[in-house]
Amino acid sequence: MRRICDKAIIFFCCLPGVLGLDGFAMPVAAILSGLFFTLFYEIISEKKVYCLVLTLIHSAAAVAFLPISLLCPIVVYDCINSKRYYNAVFPAMSVAICFTRLGLTTAFVTSGLCVIAAFLGIKTMKLYEYEQKLISMRDEDTEKQNQLKARNRELIDKQDYEIQLATLGERNRIAREIHDNVGHMLSRSILQVGALKVIEKDEMVKEQLSGIGQTLSGAMDSIRMSVHRLHDESIDxxxxxxxxxxxxxxxxxxxxxxxxxxxxxxxxxxxxxxxxxxxxxxxxxxxxxxxxxxxxxxxxxxxxxxxxxxxxxxxxxxxxxxxxxxxxxxxxxxxxxxxxxxxxxxxxxxxxxxxxxxx
CATH class of the missing domain: 3.30.565.10 (Histidine kinase-like ATPase, C-terminal domain)
Incomplete structure (x- = not known):
């Protein structure tokens, strides 16, 4: 879009000189030649040889047909903007060759427009390059942010996994310690109470020992259930x-x-x-x-x-x-x-x- 605006500005700056020519056919031919060149140049802009040939044809036509030289600034702009700097020498040479034939004022104006067109071409080209770099940097930044978010999610998941694994391991350890320590002590107490019941003659004491034995058995069953539940929960x-x-x-x-x-x-x-x-x-x-x-x-x-x-x-x-x-x-x-x-x-x-x- 910037190139179109630049070309429109250059074209309208060249237009007074073209319209100042005598007759009707000469201005129309000059305008059409300039429009044809810039449109065709856009189509073949990726092909260096074709662009060079087209530039040479227009430059030669400008020398042969004086009104065409008035639109050489557009040719200079296209050559500079497409980074074919050497091609811009040919339309500039055409203006130089026709310098005396154009008249002093027209020649200086056309030469000045060629210089302005060259600056506009460089400016637009640089702006386009900076925009592409900005887009590329923004895409890279977005990609890096997405990668960082993915890494953060992965790290959080890994931390949660390690915490869960440690929790399950701790549950398993607690269940094992309860089984090995408290369970064995209760089992020993139950056996001791049973032995006392055998050797004790007093019925009242036996009855009390039976109550203690039942309490210990109930505690043993409760601990066994808790240990099994802890062990089951430790298996994820x-x-x-x-x-x-x-x-x-x-x-x-x-x-x-x-x-x-x-x-x-x-x-x-x-x-x-x-x-x-x-x-x-x-x-x-x-x-x-x-x-x-x-x-x-x-x-x-x-x-x-x-x-x-x-x-x-x-x-x-x-x-x-x-x-x-x-x-x-x-x-x-x-x-x-x-x-x-x-x-x-x-x-x-x-x-x-x-x-x-x-x-």
Missing amino acids: LAVSAKEALKALETKCEVSFDCDISPDAPKKLKLCFIGIVKEAVSNVIKHSDADKVSVIMREHPAFRQLIFSDNGKITKPTADSGIGLQNIRDRVSALGGICQITGDNGFKIFVTVSKEGEKQ
Whole structure:
């Protein structure tokens, strides 16, 4: 748009000199030649040779037909603006050759317009370059901001994951310590109370010891339930699966998606975690995959695990092996269905009904 405005300014500055010519045909021919040149130059501006030929033709025509030289400033502008500085010499030479024939005033005005056109061409060209640099810098800045946001999200997710992992580990440690320390002390106290009941002759004391034994047994049952609950809560299916998949991060692009409820039975969690670990080991040892996908889905009546990669694996490995047999045994123990294939990449498809989990 700036080029069009610049050319319009130069054209209207040249117009008085052209309209001052005698007759009608000469001004019209000069104007048409200038318009034809600038329009055609826009079309072929990417082709250096064609632009040079067009400039030479116009310059030669300007020397042969004097009115055309009055529109040489437009030619100078196009040459300078397209960074073909040497081409601008030819229209300038045409004006110089026609200098004495144009008349002193017209010659100086035309020469001045050529200089102004050159400055306008450089100015518009520089503005365009600065705009392109600004757009490029803005795009790079936007891209860097998006990358920074992605890195921040990744860092936050990683921190949340590490906190969750540490919390689960602490729960597991507390459950283990309660089981090992308090549980054993209560068990010993129950045995001691039972021994006292055997050797005690006084019925009243025996009755009191029975009450103490029942209290201790109730406390033992309560602690046992709490320990089991803590241990079950310490098993997070998604976190444990991600931890197992870390072994593939240096080899494959890993995709993981899990929407199974945290309240899923402990047996199912351990089953799916064991399957993922075994599948990861299988990919590392036997597959040349560069993409691995793990999907865990919860449906109203059943839960699914789909482990797949895009590598090539031998059929005997897909059909046999102690590790794969262990996967089948785990699923079978929950009354589920397990399909393992290796035709188009290694794939494990497991379905476990919610009724089967309760068995």
